[in-house]
Amino acid sequence: MPRTRLAPITSPRTAACAAMGLCALLIGCDRDRETALRADLSEYVYLTDTHYFDSRRTCTAAIFELSSSYLTGKVEPDATLEAAQATYDLGGPAAIQMAEYSPNDMADGMLLLDRGVFGKQVLEAAANVGDCLTDEASAGFRTALTRPSAILIWLPDPEGFMIVDPGRDRAYYAAGFPL
Template sequence: MRRALFAGMMLWVLAGCALDSEESLRRALGTRLYLLDTVHFASKGNCTAAVFTLAKGEFREPFPMVVSVKGALAKLRAGEAAYLHLEGRTPNEISEEIMSHDLPTGLGLISVGIGPAQDCMSDPVSRGYYMVLTSAQSQMVYLPEENALLLLYPPEKLAFFLRGNI
């Protein structure tokens, strides 16, 4: 009985733990982005969502770029980070196209962007995220090992980071 009670308490404690701290996330992203201020940060046991202003609307250190669905699928299936740059397409359109070629891989990409947006973003932040997700000016990086999505929006010098626990 004690073991069951202890196990239940441990699960309850772990469920309340955040996936990320703002400080550790800023440290990790600071090597890749020109971070300024944190506009939004929320992290729970199942998600992290953060929005940062940037000094420059570009990557400090680039991610490996793919320019085709075939290239994107190869990187994603290999579990490698990829900057998904399919000319003229929005991050949303890219996700749909990947899903139409490989449903499990596409669903993995989409779930990283949907879960944290629902559970770790307020409505105003979520509306901004939707605008960025549906803009062809946005740049999307999928980080499968981290189960994360990074969206850069150069016109406003913003970066959105989303991580799920699935």
């Protein structure tokens, strides 16, 4: 079988572009920019200050202060696991809030549904966001994940989940994807 020969790069401009592309591939890039993420999340919650932000090639984590723990109205929290899964199945953002349950409890409960994809997506993002969290930020996420009555929201764009913690007036956003 004949070998295919690659043409040598002869143009300085082509060589520079190829080198920059290779560097970007090797170094990696941030998944999200803070300003773009803020704009996306502001459609759902009333953000004020950024408390924490880190984005890398495989994850993004952010903690924002809120002026209100109420949602903007673009998404309304469902009150049952089945309703939240049905909303998720429609392809848009899906939210759930159950007074006696934490986001962690709700995600676990959704795994037991016939199509527990909402819960699987949340747990996958949570499992892969670790590289983007400092110890302090991780502690905040853990508190929010275990706070009863916090709102759990799955967002298809930007793909990730957000927890609205009414006890602290903060929103926690996490997205994590394996390589």
